[in-house]
Amino acid sequence: MKKIFFLITTAVFLFSCGNNDAESTDKNIDSLAAAPFYWQAYLNDSTGKLEYRKLPSNDSISANSVINFTNTVNSNIKMELVKQSNDTIFIRIPDAIYLTQQMGSTGPTLYLSEVVYNMTQIPGINEVNFDFVQGDHASPGTYNRNSFDNN
Numbered sequence: 001m002k003k004i005f006f007l008i009t010t011a012v013f014l015f016s017c018g019n020n021d022a023e024s025t026d027k028n029i030d031s032l033a034a035a036p037f038y039w040q041a042y043l044n045d046s047t048g049k050l051e052y053r054k055l056p057s058n059d060s061i062s063a064n065s066v067i068n069f070t071n072t073v074n075s076n077i078k079m080e081l082v083k084q085s086n087d088t089i090f091i092r093i094p095d096a097i098y099l100t101q102q103m104g105s106t107g108p109t110l111y112l113s114e115v116v117y118n119m120t121q122i123p124g125i126n127e128v129n130f131d132f133v134q135g136d137h138a139s140p141g142t143y144n145r146n147s148f149d150n151n
Helices: 002-033 063-073 097-102 106-119
Strands: 037-043 050-056 080-085 088-092 127-131 141-143
Touching: 037 106, 050 106, 063 080, 063 106, 088 106, 097 106, 106 127
Parallel strands: 088 127
Antiparallel strands: 037 050, 080 088, 127 141
16 A cells, blocks of 8 residues: 555656646746847758848847847948838948958848848838948848848
8 A cells, every 4th residue: 555655646746847847848948939039041052042040149139239240240341320210220331342242142142131130120120221332242222021032
């Protein structure tokens, strides 16, 4: 009788511990899903299509944090925030030679799409207007996430 009681008690204890771990894991997953992140654009090797992956962020996402992140990752291109008006962020790139002439044709697409995806995850922002001197591989203008659907 003592063995049966011991087995039942042990089983109940183990089962209850397992449930707490599962609930804890679910809460951890939920908190990770809500954690701030940056988008990183890349070309899928097998499809050749533009895709995005999330990179964790230690900061909350704002126009300034996106600019700081992007300027750090792409040290040859320096973006500046001009203003926000309605649902559009206005960005200036004073020296765009590297972006427009030296990154090839795919590099500027990856760069511009990353900026657009990161800026448009800010609540209320749907478009990004880039101001820079046009070159062979990139053009200024207003972009949104749909601008990169066919790439």
